[in-house]
Every structure is written in structure tokens, then in C-alpha cells.
Amino acid sequence: MTIRLGFGRLLPMLLAAMMFPLFAGAQSLKPYAEGDQLHLGSPNLRLLSLEAKQQLRNGATVTYAFRVTVSGARNGEVRGSFTYHCVFSFDLWEERYKVSRREPGYRSASHLSQSAAESLCLESLLVPISILPADRGFWISLAYQMEDKRSDGNGDTSSSIPGILVDIFSRRTKDSLPIDLVEGGPFRLTDLRKAR
Amino acid sequence: MTSLLERSLSFATTEQLDHLSTSLQDTGRRYYQQARELLRQEVSSGSLEHQSFSKKDSAKWPGDVADFWESGEQERFAIGGEGGSRLDYFVRKGDGIWVYSHGLGDVRMDALSSEYRDARKLVQQAQERDLRRGFTTTLVVLVAAVWLVSLLWLIYLANRVSRPIQQLTSGLSELAAGRLETRIDAEGVDEIGRAVAAFNRSAAELERSRGRLVYLTQIASWQALARKMAHELKNSLTPIRLTVEEILARQPEGERQFMEQAARIVVSEVESLERRVRAFSEFSSEPVLHPGKIDLNSAVEERVSFLKSGHFDIAYTMDLATSLPAARADKDRVKGILTNLLENGAQAAGPGGEILARTYVKDSRVCVEIHDSGPGLSAEARGTLFEPTITFKQHGMGLGLSIARKDALLCGGDLSLMDGLLGGAAFVLTLPFYSEN
Numbered sequence: 001m002t003i004r005l006g007f008g009r010l011l012p013m014l015l016a017a018m019m020f021p022l023f024a025g026a027q028s029l030k031p032y033a034e035g036d037q038l039h040l041g042s043p044n045l046r047l048l049s050l051e052a053k054q055q056l057r058n059g060a061t062v063t064y065a066f067r068v069t070v071s072g073a074r075n076g077e078v079r080g081s082f083t084y085h086c087v088f089s090f091d092l093w094e095e096r097y098k099v100s101r102r103e104p105g106y107r108s109a110s111h112l113s114q115s116a117a118e119s120l121c122l123e124s125l126l127v128p129i130s131i132l133p134a135d136r137g138f139w140i141s142l143a144y145q146m147e148d149k150r151s152d153g154n155g156d157t158s159s160s161i162p163g164i165l166v167d168i169f170s171r172r173t174k175d176s177l178p179i180d181l182v183e184g185g186p187f188r189l190t191d192l193r194k195a196r
Numbered sequence: 197m198t199s200l201l202e203r204s205l206s207f208a209t210t211e212q213l214d215h216l217s218t219s220l221q222d223t224g225r226r227y228y229q230q231a232r233e234l235l236r237q238e239v240s241s242g243s244l245e246h247q248s249f250s251k252k253d254s255a256k257w258p259g260d261v262a263d264f265w266e267s268g269e270q271e272r273f274a275i276g277g278e279g280g281s282r283l284d285y286f287v288r289k290g291d292g293i294w295v296y297s298h299g300l301g302d303v304r305m306d307a308l309s310s311e312y313r314d315a316r317k318l319v320q321q322a323q324e325r326d327l328r329r330g331f332t333t334t335l336v337v338l339v340a341a342v343w344l345v346s347l348l349w350l351i352y353l354a355n356r357v358s359r360p361i362q363q364l365t366s367g368l369s370e371l372a373a374g375r376l377e378t379r380i381d382a383e384g385v386d387e388i389g390r391a392v393a394a395f396n397r398s399a400a401e402l403e404r405s406r407g408r409l410v411y412l413t414q415i416a417s418w419q420a421l422a423r424k425m426a427h428e429l430k431n432s433l434t435p436i437r438l439t440v441e442e443i444l445a446r447q448p449e450g451e452r453q454f455m456e457q458a459a460r461i462v463v464s465e466v467e468s469l470e471r472r473v474r475a476f477s478e479f480s481s482e483p484v485l486h487p488g489k490i491d492l493n494s495a496v497e498e499r500v501s502f503l504k505s506g507h508f509d510i511a512y513t514m515d516l517a518t519s520l521p522a523a524r525a526d527k528d529r530v531k532g533i534l535t536n537l538l539e540n541g542a543q544a545a546g547p548g549g550e551i552l553a554r555t556y557v558k559d560s561r562v563c564v565e566i567h568d569s570g571p572g573l574s575a576e577a578r579g580t581l582f583e584p585t586i587t588f589k590q591h592g593m594g595l596g597l598s599i600a601r602k603d604a605l606l607c608g609g610d611l612s613l614m615d616g617l618l619g620g621a622a623f624v625l626t627l628p629f630y631s632e633n
Binding site for chain 2: 055058059060092093094095109110111162165166167168169170171172174
């Protein structure tokens with residue numbers, strides 16, 4: 001289930017949810033347990049927004065910040081919370097994606113399709129199984145947001161008063177980048193071990 | 197405005213940069229695709245040597261080879277070499293990988309990517325701005341600011357010009373209403389400042405003239421009173437004196453001793469009254485003025501040497517200005533004034549005292565100061581110093597300073613009290629310059 005928190009997108013999202021009831025369910029989390037870690041997965045989740053893809057095609061890198069929260073019940077007591085960052089880039093000539101993690105200890109992967117890059121990023125988001133209840137269900141929520149690398153208006157500084165005024169008055173009002181939220185649950189650890 | 201123009205030109209350049217960078221990327225991509233096809237053809241024709249990487253040596257594989265192996269792909273093209281000057285073709289061959297490489301000549305694909313990224317960043321920064329709105333608003337703000345500053349400047353100038361004029365108008369109204377003490381506080385050396393200064397000078401002169409006029413009017417009243425009183429007293433004193441002498445003459449010889457003694461007392465008092473009557477007559481008289489050229493230094497020296505003989509125990513000091521201009525006044529009256537001031541000073545200073553006489557020029561006037569080392573004057577005495585009074589002290593009638601100031605005013609000058617330099621009283625006599633005209 002996906003909740004778009006950006007106010008400007010709230011109405012279109014509500015309309016979309018009314019018209020395509022199955023769409024929301026299609027982006028639910030599909031975690032799986034492997035070893036002593038729980039991997040997040042969401043096969044149909046599209047991380048990269050249009051703006052992110054535009055920036056990538058402009059040769060820039062795009063970083064997504066993720067916050068994984070595990071709770072005993074929906075909106076219940078939080079058992080653990082983890083923050084991760086995925087860095088995407090785009091090979092202009094091969095037109096393929098590359099994804100890496102900002103946190104150390106992860107290898108990058110290149111020559112990926114968009115969906116492969118997104119899946120690889122999501123599957124690298126880990127939750128230690130030790131914090132999960134063995135005999136009870138739990139909920140996982142994944143909040144993610146593209147880091148804002150848009151110009152802050154200081155890119156072209158001017159020393160003259162007209163220049164400074166043009167800088168100030170020409171700035172467009174920027175909408176804050178939305179925080180997307182995907183929730184799933186209740187999951188049981190025994191079921192997740194079998195899922196793989 | 198120049199800056200706005202430059203910004204506008206920059207805006208136009210950014211649009212060109214947008215088109216140019218997009219075109220550059222298309223060209224680069226086509227070039228890359230052609231290089232890929234060429235490399236593939238060369239591999240197919242077997243004309244290109246390859247580099248083998250065996251699975252058993254996977255620990256020594258370069259990163260891009262290992263990455264390819266782990267990807268599971270059958271083949272892959274990748275940019276390699278310094279600055280992206282080489283195109284590599286990875287092919288999976290059983291338990292190993294073959295890598296074919298082909299140089300891209302002078303083309304540096306990584307450098308091209310970097311330049312494209314920088315160009316797109318500039319374009320994006322420009323697209324994040326509404327430069328048309330920025331220019332328009334800036335122009336409006338600048339015009340409004342110039343207009344506002346001009347308006348404030350005009351208000352300031354108008355106020356700067358009109359305020360002193362309003363003060364002048366108000367001051368003139370006050371002056372016309374008789375409040376001659378009115379003055380205007382204004383600075384500046386422009387026409388307005390000069391007008392204000394002239395107003396203040398005129399008001400001060402008017403105030404001084406009014407004071408003199410009032411004083412002369414009072415003196416005139418006192419003169420009339422003195423004249424009347426002197427006349428009446430003189431009419432009475434003569435019969436009294438004659439009658440007393442007649443009474444004495446008709447007394448028998450045996451009683452004459454007592455009567456002579458009584459008659460001497462009465463006659464003495466009558467003579468005293470007659471002296472006062474003469475002083476009143478002198479005070480009330482108005483002899484004709486004879487203004488002329490007078491050297492005040494000489495007058496002071498002459499009076500001091502004249503009076504010094506009568507006050508040998510007084511130390512006289514003179515501080516006389518060199519090249520002192522001549523004054524215009526009645527010489528006899530000036531002598532009378534100086535005599536009065538020096539006599540009063542000597543009496544106040546007493547034996548062993550000091551008298552200082554100074555001359556100088558100030559405000560186009562010749563001035564004489566007489567200082568004494570006496571006890572000075574009380575505040576009450578200062579208030580009524582120049583008013584005529586009747587005194588019964590041994591010397592003087594109490595009219596000297598009144599007559600002196602009246603004479604000074606009639607000569608076109610003035611006599612006033614000032615702070616003494618010797619601890620006692622001090623007076624300053626001011627007289628106008630002498631002029632042939």
C-alpha cells in the first residue's frame with residue numbers, strides 16, 4: 001500500500017486509487033529472509049520519479065534516502081528503524097543504470113535496466129532478523145525520498161544590485177520533494193523464510 | 197541596466213546551451229553506437245585480438261571484468277581507458293571472459309559525459325528560474341526605488357528650504373508683536389542662513405535700541421521730576437536762610453551765643469540742601485552736544501594722570517590698544533564719564549587697591565573698560581545701578597552713573613556693567629568710530 005505524502009499529489013493519487021483499486025496493492029512489500037537478514041523487496045515498486053530520471057539523463061547522480069521501520073502492529077510500537085541511501089547514475093552512451101550504496105561494504109552494479117536497478121536497491125535494504133518477533137506478526141514500513149540536489153539559487157552569484165535582485169525575483173517556488181511510504185504486514189518470520 | 201542586459205543575454209545563451217547539449221548527447225550516442233558496431237564487426241571477422249580472463253584467476257580480475265562476470269550477461273560493451281578513450285567488448289566464453297578493445301581516437305567519452313553534465317546543470321539552473329519575471333520585477337523595483345528616493349530627496353530639499361523661511365516668517369511676526377528677544381536657530385552659509393543671521397542681528401540691535409530708548413525715556417521723566425523738585429526747593433531754601441539770618445540779627449546780645457550756634461546748624465543744612473538742588477539742576481539740564489573726533493587712549497591717560505594725584509595709594513594700570521581708531525563723541529561728556537568711573541573705582545578699591553583701564557575695538561566700536569579691585573556689586577545693586585537715586589554718602593549724590601550712561605547713549609554709545617578682571621566691579625564704555633561723514 002503506497003501513501004503519497006506530497007500535498008500536490010494527494011488528489012491525483014486519490015483519484016488513481018479510486019480508478020485502479022488493484023494498483024495500490026500491486027506496490028506492496030515482499031520481504032524475504034536470507035541468513036540472519038531480512039531483505040526488502042517490492043517487484044512492482046517504481047522508485048525513480050520522472051524528475052529523478054530527468055536528472056539521471058542529464059548526467060547527474062540521484063540519491064534516494066530510505067527509512068525502514070519495523071513495528072509490532074500497524075502504527076504500533078517501533079521495534080527498530082534503519083536508514084539507507086542508494087545512489088543511482090545513468091550511463092549516457094549505453095543508456096543503462098548503475099546503482100550503489102552510500103553506506104560502506106556494498107558493491108555497485110552497472111549496466112542495469114531501470115527495474116533491475118530499483119530492485120537491486122530495494123533488496124539491499126536489510127533488517128536484522130534478531131529484532132523481529134519469532135512468534136508474532138510484525139509490520140514493515142518503508143519511507144523514501146529523493147535527496148534534493150536542485151539549485152538553491154546560489155549557483156549564479158552576482159555582485160551588482162540588479163543582478164542580486166534578478167536572482168531573488170526569478171526564483172521559482174519549489175515544491176518540497178515528496179516522501180513516499182510503502183507499508184506491509186502483518187508478516188510472520190516463518191512465512192518469510194519459506195518465501196525465498 | 198547593464199547588468200540586466202547582461203543577464204538577458206545570458207538567458208539567451210542558456211537556451212542555446214540547452215539545444216547544443218542535447219545535440220551533443222545525440223551525436224555522442226550515435227558515435228558510440230557506430231563504434232560498438234564497428235567493434236562487433238571486427239570481432240566477427242576475427243581481425244581483432246582479445247584478452248582472456250580465466251575463471252581460475254578470478255581473484256586477479258579487474259573490477260569491470262568481475263562486475264561483468266557477476267552480472268550473468270553474455271556480452272557487454274563498456275567505456276575504458278584514460279578519460280574514456282577506449283571501447284571494451286566483454287564476451288562470456290565458457291569458464292572465462294574474452295575482452296576485445298578498440299581505441300576511440302581523440303574522443304574522450306568520459307570527458308564528453310562530464311561536459312554534457314556541466315552543460316545540463318547550467319540549463320537546469322536556468323530552467324529553475326523565471327528570468328522574465330525576474331527581469332520585470334527587478335525593473336519595476338529599481339524604477340520604484342529611484343522614484344521613491346527622488347521623492348524623499350525632494351521632500352528633504354523642500355523642507356530644508358521652507359523650514360527656515362517659515363521660521364523667518366514666524367520670527368518676523370513675533371518681532372512685529374513686540375517680542376524683540378525672538379531669535380531663530382538655523383545653520384548654513386547659504387542665502388537662507390545669511391537671511392537668518394541678518395534677522396538675528398537686526399532683532400538684537402532692535403532689542404538693544406529699545407533698551408536704550410526706554411532708559412532715555414526714564415531718564416527724561418526723572419529729569420523733569422528733578423527739575424521741578426530743584427525749583428521748589430530753591431524757592432523755599434532762600435527765604436529760610438534769609439529768615440534765619442534776620443532772626444539772628446535781631447537777637448539781644450545776651451542770647452546771641454545760643455542763636456548763633458543754632459543758626460550755623462540750620463545754615464549748614466540749608467547749604468547741603470542747596471548743593472543737592474544744584475546737582476538735581478545739573479542732572480535735569482540738557483546741554484547741547486558737541487560730537488567730534490576723540491582719541492580714547494589719550495582721554496584715558498589724561499584722566500588717570502589727573503585723578504592719580506588725588507588717589508596716590510591706588511595702583512593704576514593701563515592696557516591701551518595700539519592704533520586705536522578715533523571715536524565720535526562729545527569730548528567733555530566722555531571726560532565726565534571716565535572721571536565718574538575712575539572715581540567710583542578708586543572709592544570702591546580703597547587704599548592699596550588697583551584700577552585697570554583697557555581700550556580695544558569690538559564690533560566696529562571703540563571700547564574702554566575700567567576695572568577695580570573693590571568688593572564688587574550685589575545682585576540688587578546691579579539691577580538698579582543706572583537708576584538715579586538720592587544718596588547721603590559723603591561724596592556724590594547717587595546720580596553719577598545715571599548721568600554717565602545717559603551721556604554715553606546720547607553720544608551714540610552705551611555704558612554697561614561687565615564681569616571684572618580684578619575681582620571688583622567693571623564697566624565698559626562703547627562709542628562709535630569717528631567718520632568724516
